[in-house]
Amino acid sequence: MSAVALKPSFSELPARDLADDFGGRIADLVDAALSGDHDHVRRVASLFAQGYSGDDRRAVVGRIQAAMKKKSVSLDQVRSVERLPVDNKTRIPLAEEHPWPTTPLLLEDDQDEILSRFVGEAKYADTLARAGLGSRFNLLLSGPPGTGKTFIAGHIASRLGLPFHVVRLDSVISSLLGDTAKNIRALFDFANHGPGFLFIDEIDAVAKKRDDGRELGEIKRVVNALIQALDTLDERTVVVAATNHAHLLDPAIFRRFPYRIEAPLPDEGMRAALWNLYLYQDQPRPEIEPLAKISDGLSCSDIRELSLSARRTAFIHKREIDICAVASAVLSSEEGRLRLPSSQEFDAKSKRELTARLNARELLTMKQVGLLTGVTRQAATTKVKRQREKV
Numbered sequence: 001m002s003a004v005a006l007k008p009s010f011s012e013l014p015a016r017d018l019a020d021d022f023g024g025r026i027a028d029l030v031d032a033a034l035s036g037d038h039d040h041v042r043r044v045a046s047l048f049a050q051g052y053s054g055d056d057r058r059a060v061v062g063r064i065q066a067a068m069k070k071k072s073v074s075l076d077q078v079r080s081v082e083r084l085p086v087d088n089k090t091r092i093p094l095a096e097e098h099p100w101p102t103t104p105l106l107l108e109d110d111q112d113e114i115l116s117r118f119v120g121e122a123k124y125a126d127t128l129a130r131a132g133l134g135s136r137f138n139l140l141l142s143g144p145p146g147t148g149k150t151f152i153a154g155h156i157a158s159r160l161g162l163p164f165h166v167v168r169l170d171s172v173i174s175s176l177l178g179d180t181a182k183n184i185r186a187l188f189d190f191a192n193h194g195p196g197f198l199f200i201d202e203i204d205a206v207a208k209k210r211d212d213g214r215e216l217g218e219i220k221r222v223v224n225a226l227i228q229a230l231d232t233l234d235e236r237t238v239v240v241a242a243t244n245h246a247h248l249l250d251p252a253i254f255r256r257f258p259y260r261i262e263a264p265l266p267d268e269g270m271r272a273a274l275w276n277l278y279l280y281q282d283q284p285r286p287e288i289e290p291l292a293k294i295s296d297g298l299s300c301s302d303i304r305e306l307s308l309s310a311r312r313t314a315f316i317h318k319r320e321i322d323i324c325a326v327a328s329a330v331l332s333s334e335e336g337r338l339r340l341p342s343s344q345e346f347d348a349k350s351k352r353e354l355t356a357r358l359n360a361r362e363l364l365t366m367k368q369v370g371l372l373t374g375v376t377r378q379a380a381t382t383k384v385k386r387q388r389e390k391v
């Protein structure tokens with residue numbers, strides 16, 4: 001297994017700078033709040049939350065995150081509901097604004113390189129265009145569910161300081177012939193003339209290969225509208241799209257996304273980083289290595305859900321995180337079918353059963369099994385001895 005260097009990539013300002021200027025940021029926040037500048041409030045608050053997630057001000061971060069979640073709807077309404085294009089028939093907006101992510105993004109080196117390059121160049125879109133070096137700032141994210149595609153898109157919007165406008169495919173795809181293409185045009189018009197950022201999730205739903213036998217006429221019309229919209233994009237507009245099925249995309253659409261990031265299921269190094277972040281909040285622990293080994297096949301989102309669930313139980317019952325419950329849930333989960341950790345405390349019998357299940361996988365040393373079950377190597381050996389004596 002290759003060792004991967006994982007970098008939490010915070011928005012724009014490195015955490016160190018933020019920590020150095022805690023007071024300055026508070027002043028910024030007060031200033032933005034009193035001037036009624038909701039965008040600025042949200043931006044500074046996001047940077048705060050990302051920058052302080054790893055230190056002793058975690059309680060403050062929690063409160064900021066909760067406030068941003070609660071308030072995001074009203075901020076959206078203040079900002080852009082009026083301007084967002086709507087479907088002709090249902091009058092439902094074709095896109096909605098989501099809050100920027102406030103937790104750090106972990107990336108493999110190759111993903112980080114493309115993302116940094118994309119953001120770095122998109123920031124200078126204007127200057128580059130004037131110098132005749134304009135590009136299409138279109139980035140395609142592909143990978144299975146829960147591997148961070150939406151999360152990466154949110155981080156890009158945040159790093160660019162642009163509102164995270166997410167296309168609502170349910171309202172874009174219309175039952176009326178011709179209206180889907182019309183909606184696509186309206187959306188891109190909106191992006192070109194306004195905020196300059198659009199995230200199209202599940203783009204395969206509107207960009208299927210045109211040789212698909214069924215509904216050929218309508219698919220062709222929609223794909224052509226999308227191609228045209230992408231071709232007439234303002235050079236400063238950033239389009240991020242995501243798909244679980246890159247192979248289903250029409251090749252002409254695929255070509256119009258020169259920047260591409262693959263988000264596969266996390267490998268062992270990435271899983272260790274995710275357990276470290278979500279279960280132990282950046283406190284290095286010996287249990288992380290065995291957990292990473294046994295969680296092959298889980299997505300980033302699965303690891304986050306399992307970790308948060310275990311932390312919730314620990315918090316409510318005022319006890320330590322039950323690592324046995326986490327390990328057992330990992331073993332019982334299969335790809336696409338997540339089991340959450342039980343909230344019951346593990347008794348000696350369940351621990352022995354868990355030890356047997358872990359040993360059967362043959363992935364861990366006895367010491368590592370002991371770390372997950374609390375059954376020491378000595379106790380396990382004594383038990384084996386006793387069994388032998390019985391035989």
Ligand SMILES: Nc1ncnc2c1ncn2[C@@H]1O[C@H](COP(=O)(O)OP(=O)(O)OP(=O)(O)O)[C@@H](O)[C@H]1O
Binds near residue numbers: 103145147149
């Ligand atoms: N690379 C990552 N680093 C840190 N956390 C991550 C990462 N990827 C995913 N997560 C966590 O998992 C959550 C779910 O991921 P996300 O919704 O972005 O996956 P997705 O690929 O868009 O899934 P889907 O295909 O189902 O839409 C994120 O909100 C984040 O908390």
Ligand SMILES: [Mg+2]
Binds near residue numbers: 150
């Ligand atoms: Mg998604």
